[in-house]
Amino acid sequence: MARRLTPSQLKSKMHQLEQKERRVLNDVNRAIRNYNSQVKKTVDAYKRFEREYNSTVRRNKQIISHEIRKLNASTDSTYTVSVRTMQRHYTDVGAIYTVGYPVTPEQDKILDLIESEQANSIITANAIENDEIPEENTEDSEIGNKLRNVSEDLDNRWQGAVYSLNPKNPEAARHFCTSAREIFTEFLEMKAPDAAVFQFNPKCAKTERGNATRKEKIKFMMRDKEMEACVIDFADADIDNILELFHVLSDGTHGVSGRYAYPTLLQVKKRVEQGINFLCTISA
Secondary structure (H helix, E strand, C coil): CCCCHHHHHHHHHHHHHHHHHHHHHHHHHHHHHHHHHHHHHHHHHHHHHHHHHHHHHHHHHHHHHHHHHHCCCCCCCCCHHHHHHHHHHHHHHHHHCCCCCCCCCHHHHHHHHHHHHHHHHHHHHHHHHCCCCCCCCCCCCCCCCCHHHHHHHHHHHHHHHHHHHHCCCHHHCCHHHHHHHHHHHHHHHHHHHHHHHHCCCCCCECCCCCCCCEEEEEHHCCCCCCHHHHHHHHHHHHHHHHHHHHHHHCCCCCCCCCCCHHHHHHHHHHHHCCCCCEEEHCCC
16 A cells, blocks of 8 residues: 655655756756867867967978078079979979868878978078078977887987087088988888888889888888878988988088088988988888
8 A cells, every 4th residue: 555645745755856856957967068168178279279280381381482482593403403302292292182181180290290391401401502590490390209219229329410419529510410311221121121011012113232112111111191192202202302411411512521500500400300200200
């Protein structure tokens, strides 16, 4: 037999149910507010990133346009030709990866670095060829421990190369180039050994010595990035430009050792450091 409730008991029960309903409703509203707050934070963070990113890209494009006009007034050399080759591949990349082209965050990072690489290559060329110390520059490379994560030995060599850039060292450019050149050569061998490249693509292009070409090694390193061929071409031209820079600095064609001012050598250091950062990113 059902228990009968007195009017007072019924009123108390109704009050308890109303309180429980209010608690549930408050919990739901709180959860909605928290969700909306998190969504707003995410949207605001993305908009802030987008503004900063677009600002950086616009700035790099302005630098590229400004610096390339100055470089075009220079006499052609193997080094300036390599810069213009980079510019051609950079233009090809921009023609494909236009606004609205779907890319992953990883691909977007590589495209961002391509902007920085091209800007720094032209700035460095003008510093070397025209003795122009850059009034502005692209952002820092933030290489951090990226090279150490690839090889402790390569990281130690990089630290040694940087240490050699002492304004009192008349052989600073030569010493820096010797160490830095070895880093690029051995980095490619570590990340893309011939055996692995041949297994990945048995029909890959080879050098006269039978090794996989540098471009084939880059293709292997970027095999999971799913980017267009123009990005591979740019990366190959980028490394070629850095190696040509080493040749210019170390072969004495621009004068005796110690010819380059310390600010110019710091720009060279930045160019090479960003190149290492680019390699670490495309091979990760």
